[in-house]
Amino acid sequence: MNPVIVTASTPMELSLLVDGLAAAPISGIGRLAAFRGELGGREVLLAVTGIGKVNAAAALSVLLERFTPELLINAGCGGAFPGSGLEVGDLAIADSETFADEGVQTREGWRGLELIGIPVFEGRGERIFNRVPLAGELAAEALACARQHGFRAAVGPFLTVSTCSGTAVQGAELLRRYPGICENMEGAALAQVALMYGVPLLEVRGISNLVEDRDLARWDLKGAVRQAQKFVLTYLEVSRLRARISC
Numbered sequence: 001m002n003p004v005i006v007t008a009s010t011p012m013e014l015s016l017l018v019d020g021l022a023a024a025p026i027s028g029i030g031r032l033a034a035f036r037g038e039l040g041g042r043e044v045l046l047a048v049t050g051i052g053k054v055n056a057a058a059a060l061s062v063l064l065e066r067f068t069p070e071l072l073i074n075a076g077c078g079g080a081f082p083g084s085g086l087e088v089g090d091l092a093i094a095d096s097e098t099f100a101d102e103g104v105q106t107r108e109g110w111r112g113l114e115l116i117g118i119p120v121f122e123g124r125g126e127r128i129f130n131r132v133p134l135a136g137e138l139a140a141e142a143l144a145c146a147r148q149h150g151f152r153a154a155v156g157p158f159l160t161v162s163t164c165s166g167t168a169v170q171g172a173e174l175l176r177r178y179p180g181i182c183e184n185m186e187g188a189a190l191a192q193v194a195l196m197y198g199v200p201l202l203e204v205r206g207i208s209n210l211v212e213d214r215d216l217a218r219w220d221l222k223g224a225v226r227q228a229q230k231f232v233l234t235y236l237e238v239s240r241l242r243a244r245i246s247c
Contacts, residue, residue: 001041001042001043001070002067002068002069002070003042003043003044003045003067003069003070004042004043004044004045004069004070004071004072004073004236005044005045005046005047005063005067005069005071005072005073006044006045006046006047006072006073006074006075006232007046007047007048007049007056007059007060007063007072007073007074007075007190008046008048008049008074008075008076008225009048009049009050009051009052009055009056009076009185009186010048010051010076011033011048012221012222012225013048013075013076013077013225013228013229014035014046014047014048014075014229015229016225016226016229016230016233017037017044017046017075017229017232017233018035018037018046020229020233021035021037021038021039021044021046021233022037022038023035023036023037023044023046024036024037026045029047029062029063029066030059030062032047032048032049032059032062032063033047033048034046034047034048035047039236039237040237042236044236045063045067045069047059047063049186049190051185051186052162052185052186053160053162053185053186053188053189054189055186056186056187056189056190056193057189057190057192057193060072060189060190060193060194061193064193064194064197064199068199069199070200071199071200071202072190072194072199072200072201072202073201073202073203073204073232073235074186074187074190074201074202074203074204075203075204075205075225075228075229075231075232076184076186076205076206076225076228077184077205077206077207077208077221077224077225077228078092078158078182078183078184078205078206078207078208078224079164079165079171079182079183079184079207079208079209079210079211080092080181080182080183080207080209080210080211081159081171081174081175081180081181081182081183081210081211082168082171082172082175082210082211082212083175084154084156084180084181084182085154085181086152086154086181086182086207087152087207087210088207088208088209088210088218088219088220088223088224089152089206089207089220089223089224089227090151090152090153090154090206090207090227091146091151091152091153091154091204091205091206091207091227091228091231092153092154092155092156092158092181092182092204092205092206092207093139093142093143093146093153093154093155093156093202093203093204094134094139094155094156094157094158094182094187094191094202094203094204094205095134095136095139095140095155095156095157096131096132096133096134096157096158096191097131097132097134097157097158097160097187097188097190097191097192097203098130098131098132098157098158098159098160098178098180098188099113099120099130099131099132099160099188100130100159100160100161100174100177100178100180100183100188101161101162101163101174102120102130103115103116103130104116110173110177112129112130112177113129113130114129114130120132120192121192121195121196123196126195128192128195130178131157131178132188132191132192132195134191134201134202134203135200135201135202138200138202139155139202140155142155142202142204142235143155145231145234145235145238146231146234146235149231149234149238151227151230151231151234153231154181155181156179156180156181156182157178157179157180157181158180158181158182158183158184158187158188158203158205159174159178159180159182159183159184159188160183160184160185160186160187160188160189161174161183161184161185162185164183164185165183165211166213166214167212167213167214168211168212168213170211171183171211171212174211182205182207183211184205187203187205190203191203202235204228204231204232204235205224205228206223206224206225206226206227206228207224208220208221208223208224208225
């Protein structure tokens with residue numbers, strides 16, 4: 001059976017999973033901090049990618065050149081946009097990812113990569129510019145699992161940025177460009193690489209803050225990453241049981 005790969009940008013976003021899976025450090029996967037664990041006979045690989053799109057894409061490329069996973073999961077934290085219905089401590093599940101600040105600043109305002117006419121990915125009948133689709137059935141299944149096990153969760157588009165929104169005005173500008181429920185710094189890069197390699201990606205983020213005028217007193221990073229990892233453990237266990245029943 002092919003492994004499941006779980007990535008996150010920082011060690012804190014994987015620490016609970018490392019402990020929960022009794023995962024041991026492994027070496028030789030580029031320069032990545034990586035761990036190998038097991039759940040019911042299924043191999044689970046955990047890897048810290050580093051923050052941002054470049055680190056995420058480079059790390060995932062190294063992983064997918066060496067392994068052929070049945071599923072890739074990205075876990076971490078993110079900011080919830082106004083109108084998403086999400087609050088600090090909730091879960092956001094991506095049904096698409098978008099490069100929200102790759103484009104052109106024109107006199108008439110910001111425009112996406114379609115203006116340049118060069119896609120970030122082209123193949124299998126697809127031309128991808130800013131928005132990278134994810135498997136809708138996978139996201140819907142994860143949402144159902146989350147709600148069934150007591151997590152407050154929502155599914156919708158994610159927006160990936162290089163500069164986090166520290167003001168409500170910037171958040172509103174991003175939403176004028178694309179619909180979104182959650183802002184993050186790695187997801188679209190991971191989605192693009194996963195698409196290139198033909199690997200399904202599930203992205204789940206605990207909400208650490210709202211996209212508003214920056215106020216760290218209202219944030220809960222530790223709680224957000226804990227919720228995301230608790231859900232991933234639950235999801236892996238539930239999917240393992242389903243696989244056993246289907247056999």
